[in-house]
Amino acid sequence: MNFYKGTPPGSILQEMENTVVQSCDQREQQNTPLFLKEKGGAGERGNFFSREKKFPLSPAHSFTLIELLVVIAIIAMLAAILMPALGKARDRGRSTNCLSNLKQITMANLLYAESSNDFLVPYATDMMSGNRHRWCGTSQVSSNFGESASYDPSDAPLAQFLGGKGVISQCNALRDPPKSFEMNCGGYGYNVLVGTLYPGEYSHEAYASGFPVKRIRHVTEKIMFADSAIMVDANGNWSPTPSNHGYSASIEAPGGSWLMNPTMHFRHNRRAAVSFCDGHAETMTLEDSAYGDEQYMLGYPCKNDDENREKYFDPRY
């Protein structure tokens, strides 16, 4: 008898067998790593390290010029979207650091008052005579000499409340001012109306002492220290023609009969860091600028009038 060994060709069983063999081949192909499928790879007959081996990113699969340009355009677009956000985050970090500096000198001044019968530190005791003393240090020469008048912070009346050496950490948003006039103030000015005994009066008696803390009205609104600057020339001398920002140890109030150029500096993204007589600190927006434009960011956080002078600056109101 002639027995047929195996599946009869053309039968249903033969078709099923073919289907099973094909699906096994496909599965094997799918489970094989890509590099093994390449010609000359380990899955291919021959040597795995063969020179004929091709990697997935062969020249046949490299980017076209159009694809490359699209990728560059997307990266440029993402950078344009992200850069302002990163810049704002950096500015926020700087103003946080600045507010911390301000709180430190404000606390030092309140501690000074506690040890001085409630009188805040005077802005400049000898303003009407030698003019060598500031709240932030002592100079060897009168500040009328401008650039040569640098102030030693270790002689400052606040030094003992600022770690002994009186060093004030500088505002990190103040860019490369000439290293001279009043530089040890760290770029912070003291509200002169709080730093005098008789606010607005120009006399020896007025400058002999700061204002008493207990007599300050609306203490949460009265500015004590703030970001400050003054216009100077390249040598650090005060200049009516703006050329550069220099240091200013004072904050000048708006309004009043004797009006100086504003020295509050809104250098944190159009805002100034400010501390108040109750010890808190915050940033304020530039409302009224000087020099006819906003290029130098010097001005006031309010309208330039007597009403706001009283509200934010004068401790008697």
Ligand SMILES: [Zn+2]
């Ligand atoms: Zn600042």
